[in-house]
Amino acid sequence: QQQVKQSPQSLIVQKGGISIINCAYENTAFDYFPWYQQFPGKGPALLIAIRPDVSEKKEGRFTISFNKSAKQFSLHIMDSQPGDSATYFCAASRPPYNFNKFYFGSGTKLNVKP
Amino acid sequence: DGGITQSPKYLFRKEGQNVTLSCEQNLNHDAMYWYRQDPGQGLRLIYYSQIVNDFQKGDIAEGYSVSREKKESFPLTVTSAQKNPTAFYLCASSMASTYNEQFFGPGTRLTVL
Numbered sequence: 001q002q003q004v005k006q007s008p009q010s011l012i013v014q015k016g017g018i019s020i021i022n023c024a025y026e027n028t029a030f031d032y033f034p035w036y037q038q039f040p041g042k043g044p045a046l047l048i049a050i051r052p053d054v055s056e057k058k059e060g061r062f063t064i065s066f067n068k069s070a071k072q073f074s075l076h077i078m079d080s081q082p083g084d085s086a087t088y089f090c091a092a093s094r095p096p097y098n099f100n101k102f103y104f105g106s107g108t109k110l111n112v113k114p
Numbered sequence: 115d116g117g118i119t120q121s122p123k124y125l126f127r128k129e130g131q132n133v134t135l136s137c138e139q140n141l142n143h144d145a146m147y148w149y150r151q152d153p154g155q156g157l158r159l160i161y162y163s164q165i166v167n168d169f170q171k172g173d174i175a176e177g178y179s180v181s182r183e184k185k186e187s188f189p190l191t192v193t194s195a196q197k198n199p200t201a202f203y204l205c206a207s208s209m210a211s212t213y214n215e216q217f218f219g220p221g222t223r224l225t226v227l
Contacts, residue, residue, distance in 0.1 A: 010155065034215070043118075043204050043218030044157070063184040089156060102216060 003027060004092050006105025013112050019077040021108045023090035024069065032091040034102070035064065035075050038087045045089070048075070080112045117141065118219035125224045127192070127199070135190045135222045137205035143217070144210035146188035150174060151202040151221075160203075163188055164210050188204050192224060200226045 006023045008037040013019045023033075031052055036044035050057045050064040050073065057064045063076040077084055087109045118139045127133045139146065144183075145164050149157040159172030163182040177196025182188055192199045202223050206216040 006156070036218075041221070041223075043206075043220050045218065046215045049215075101159065101162065102157075104157040106154055 002106070003103040004090060004105045005107060008088050008108060009106070010109045011111070013080045013110065015080065015082060015112055015114050016086070017080050017112075019080045019084065019110055019112070020076075021075045021088055021090070021110070022072065023092075023102075023105050024070075024072045024073065025092050027094060028102075029094040032093045033064070033066065033073050034091050034093075035062075036091065036104075038089065038107075040086075044089060050082070061062045077110075080110075082112045082114050085110055085112050118138050118207055120203075120219035122222060123220065125222055127226050129226055130194045132191055132193050133224065135192065135203055135205075135224070137188045137190065137219060138186055139188075139205075139207045139217075140186060141207055141217060142149060142185075143207035144185070145208045146182070147206040147208075147216065148172075148178070148180065148188070148190045148194060149204040149206065151204055152157075157204065160190065196205055199224055 004025050034049035035047045037047045038044040048059050048062050050066050052068050061078045066073045087107045089107050090105040093102050121136045145160045148160040151157050158174050160178050161180040163169035169180050169182050179191045202221050204221045205219040208214045208216045
């Protein structure tokens with residue numbers, strides 16, 4: 001049973017457009033939601049993260065929108081660039097706080113066309 | 115430079131052989147993790163360790179083994195009992211508390227011939 005469901009599986013966006021990736025979860029104990037970016041043949045790297053006490057977090061062209069009541073969160077990439085072409089993973093984690101276990105979504109492969 | 119190194123980058127194994135994947139970090143992190151990545155399935159946790167000489171099974175531990183004799187090192191052995199070992203293996207580390215970023219290594223691609 002997948003704890004975090006991610007969609008779409010793949011996404012094609014024109015340069016300058018907005019890329020939107022969605023994730024949903026069931027476990028209300030989750031309280032930390034990071035997004036990771038992965039380029040081919042490389043390990044994932046943290047892009048941006050949010051806690052449920054805020055509904056939105058923005059860092060440059062990347063924004064996380066969080067809807068606690070709907071148990072959904074999404075990544076918006078504004079002014080998408082070809083260099084943003086990568087696979088994006090959402091994740092969630094919950095207490096206990098003695099270590100940081102993440103539950104990852106299945107990933108979205110983004111292709112930004114020039 | 116601080117970071118996580120994994121070796122080798124590519125590994126080929128014959129059926130029935132055990133192979134060991136290396137993971138080393140110099141970030142002074144207490145917690146280390148092994149994930150398996152398959153197309154369309156995201157990252158699945160194999161094993162994790164919060165402290166030296168202690169480790170716990172993740173969601174897909176069958177056919178794998180680990181050791182944590184040093185803080186910096188967390189090698190993963192893929193045994194012959196793993197029925198479908200061909201995958202991309204990622205090692206990660208983090209501070210041993212929540213809300214902390216997991217830092218990932220570059221990965222090892224294992225292919226069974």
